Amino acid sequence: MSAPLHFMTVAELAGAIAARTISPVELTKALIARVAALDGLTHAFIEVTADLALAQARKAEGEVMAGISRGPLHGVPVGLKDIIDLKGVRTTAHSHQLIDNWAKDDAAVTRKLKAAGAVILGKLATHEFAMGGPSFDLPFPPARNPWKLAHFTGGSSSGSGAAVAAGYVPAALGTDTGGSIRLPAAFCGIVGMKPTYGLVSRRGVLPLAQSLDHIGPMTWTVEDNALLMKVLAGHDPLDPASADRPDPAPEALLEAGVKGLRIGYVPSLGAQAEATEEVQSAVAGVAATLAGLGAVVEEVALPPLADFAACGLMILLSEAFAVHEPNIQARPELYGEILRDRLLLAGMIDASDYVQALRLRAELVAAVAQTMSRFDIMVCAATATPAPAITEVPKFGLFTKPPLTFPFNVTGMPALTMCCGFSAAGLPLSVQIAGHAFGEATIYRAAQAYEAATAWRARRPDLEAAGPASLAAE
Amino acid sequence: MSETISVEAFRLLLDRAGIRVKPESFEDMRNAYTLLQAMRERVRTSRGYDAEPAHIFTPADR
Numbered sequence A: 001m002s003a004p005l006h007f008m009t010v011a012e013l014a015g016a017i018a019a020r021t022i023s024p025v026e027l028t029k030a031l032i033a034r035v036a037a038l039d040g041l042t043h044a045f046i047e048v049t050a051d052l053a054l055a056q057a058r059k060a061e062g063e064v065m066a067g068i069s070r071g072p073l074h075g076v077p078v079g080l081k082d083i084i085d086l087k088g089v090r091t092t093a094h095s096h097q098l099i100d101n102w103a104k105d106d107a108a109v110t111r112k113l114k115a116a117g118a119v120i121l122g123k124l125a126t127h128e129f130a131m132g133g134p135s136f137d138l139p140f141p142p143a144r145n146p147w148k149l150a151h152f153t154g155g156s157s158s159g160s161g162a163a164v165a166a167g168y169v170p171a172a173l174g175t176d177t178g179g180s181i182r183l184p185a186a187f188c189g190i191v192g193m194k195p196t197y198g199l200v201s202r203r204g205v206l207p208l209a210q211s212l213d214h215i216g217p218m219t220w221t222v223e224d225n226a227l228l229m230k231v232l233a234g235h236d237p238l239d240p241a242s243a244d245r246p247d248p249a250p251e252a253l254l255e256a257g258v259k260g261l262r263i264g265y266v267p268s269l270g271a272q273a274e275a276t277e278e279v280q281s282a283v284a285g286v287a288a289t290l291a292g293l294g295a296v297v298e299e300v301a302l303p304p305l306a307d308f309a310a311c312g313l314m315i316l317l318s319e320a321f322a323v324h325e326p327n328i329q330a331r332p333e334l335y336g337e338i339l340r341d342r343l344l345l346a347g348m349i350d351a352s353d354y355v356q357a358l359r360l361r362a363e364l365v366a367a368v369a370q371t372m373s374r375f376d377i378m379v380c381a382a383t384a385t386p387a388p389a390i391t392e393v394p395k396f397g398l399f400t401k402p403p404l405t406f407p408f409n410v411t412g413m414p415a416l417t418m419c420c421g422f423s424a425a426g427l428p429l430s431v432q433i434a435g436h437a438f439g440e441a442t443i444y445r446a447a448q449a450y451e452a453a454t455a456w457r458a459r460r461p462d463l464e465a466a467g468p469a470s471l472a473a474e
Numbered sequence B: 001m002s003e004t005i006s007v008e009a010f011r012l013l014l015d016r017a018g019i020r021v022k023p024e025s026f027e028d029m030r031n032a033y034t035l036l037q038a039m040r041e042r043v044r045t046s047r048g049y050d051a052e053p054a055h056i057f058t059p060a061d062r
Helices: A010-018 A022-044 A050-065 A110-114 A156-168 A182-188 A222-232 A266-270 A277-292 A303-331 A337-346 A351-372 A406-413 A440-453 A468-473 B008-017 B023-045
Strands: A045-048 A077-081 A119-124 A169-176 A189-193 A214-219 A262-265 A296-299 A375-382 A414-424 A428-435
Touching: A010 A022, A010 A050, A010 A222, A022 A045, A022 A050, A022 A077, A022 A119, A022 A156, A045 A156, A050 A119, A050 A337, A050 A428, A077 A156, A110 A222, A119 A156, A156 A169, A156 A182, A169 A182, A169 A189, A169 A222, A182 A189, A182 A214, A182 A296, A182 A414, A182 A428, A189 A440, A214 A222, A214 A277, A214 A375, A222 A440, A262 A277, A266 A277, A266 A303, A266 A375, A277 A296, A277 A375, A277 A414, A277 A440, A303 A337, A303 A351, A303 A428, A303 B023, A337 B023, A351 A406, A351 B023, A375 A440, A406 A428, A414 A440, B008 B023
Parallel strands: A077 A119, A077 A169, A262 A296, A262 A375
Antiparallel strands: A045 A119, A169 A214, A189 A214, A189 A414, A375 A428, A414 A428
C-alpha cells in the first residue's frame, strides 16, 4: 500500500475492500477521526453524519464478508455538498434561511450512491444556496483551501473541493451552474466533472438556476471520477430535464490513449480572461503533452467569453431570483450579504432581458456546435489565476471577471477540470477539457492520458503541517 | 460603459421588484447596477423576428 489510508483513491480502496485487506468500518472511523482532527482548519464539513456513516459501513462490511459486491463504491466514504438531500439530515444550503430544513427523502444521486454501497460521511460546505460566497456572515464558516489556508477554495462546491484535497473523503458530489464543480476542483487541485445537462438527475437538489444546474463528481483522480459518473448517470423520469439516453459508459475509454484524437486548443479564452502567464503556460503544456501522446491539436477560437458570461449570468440571475423571490422580499436579513446583494441585483432584470439571453444562448450553442464538429474535445484554461486570498474575492466578480467555465453551462456540454501544475506560490493550476454532449467518455480518455503522463498526482497538501500558525503566516 | 442609474430610477426598480436595500448598501448597489446594465446591453443584439430562445434540449438530443 503506497499511500496512507486517507489519501487512497476510490479505485485503490475498492480493490482493497474487495480483497478484504481494508475494512469499510475502520476506513470510515479513520476518516471521521481525520475530519475531527483537521477540519477546524479547513471548514469543509457542515455536518459529519458519523452514526449514519458507521451504520452504512457496517452494512457494507457485512455484505463484502458475505461475498456480495455492489461495485467500486462499496464501503467507500463520500461527501455531499449541502444542497443535496440526505434523508433525515438537514440540507442547510449553508444558510440561515434553511437552518432547520430536514430532508424527508434522498436526492436521486444520494439514492444511487447508497444503492452502490457508498458510505455518506457528511454534508459539505457550499456558497450560500450555491451562489453567495465566500461569506463570513453565515451560520458556518467558509471552507478554506487545504493547499494554503488563507486562500479561496473556489465555489460554490467549496467544501467538496477542500474535503477531497484534504483527504477527508476520496470523493464528493458538487453542483455546477456557472462553474461550481470545476472552479473548486481547479483551485483545490483535484478532478471535477460537470456532466452533460440532463445526464445526472437534479431531483432532490436545491436549485440555483434550473436550466444551467448540473450535479457531478469531484475526486482526486480521473479514474475515480469516471467510476462515480458511472453510478450517477442515468435517466430519471421524475426530473423533467433528465435525458433518456443509453449508458454513457464513462469508464469505457480510460485506457484508450489519445492517438488520433482531434483536440481544439482554445488559448483565446484564457487570454480574454487575462489569465496569468503561469496559467497560460501550464495549459499550453497540456496541449503539447497531448500532442506528444499522438493527439492532433489545432488552435481554435470560440465566441467571445463576454457573450457567454452575459448570456449565462442573465439566465442564472433571473432563474435564481424566481427561486428566491418570496424570501428575498419577506426576510432578506436571513441571507448573507453577498447572496442578498446579488439577488437584489437579479430582481432588476426584466422578462425581455431573460428572453434575449435565451435567444443569445441558442446562437452560442449553434456557434460552438459548428466549431466542435471538427474536434473530439476542446482544451482551455479552467481559471485565470491560481486561488486568490479568501478575503479578496469581489462580491460582483461574476460581472467583472467572468469564469472560464461559464461557456459550457450555457451550451450544456460536459467539461472537466484537473490539475496541470503548480504556481510559484505552490497553488494548483488547472486545465479544462470540454466535449460533445454525452461525450464524457472521450473527456475522461484524454484526461486519463494526461494524468498518466504527468506527475501532478504525486503531490498532496500537507495539512498536518498546517495550523493556526501557518494561517497567520500567510 | 453604462452610466450610473439615477437615484430615482433605481428606487423605482427596487419598488417594482418588491425588495428593500439597507441604506448603507444603497450606493453600492446603485453602482453595481451599472454592471448589470452592461450585461443587458450585451444580450440585446439585433435579431430577426424569428430568433428562437434556447430550449433545454433539441428533440434529437433527448
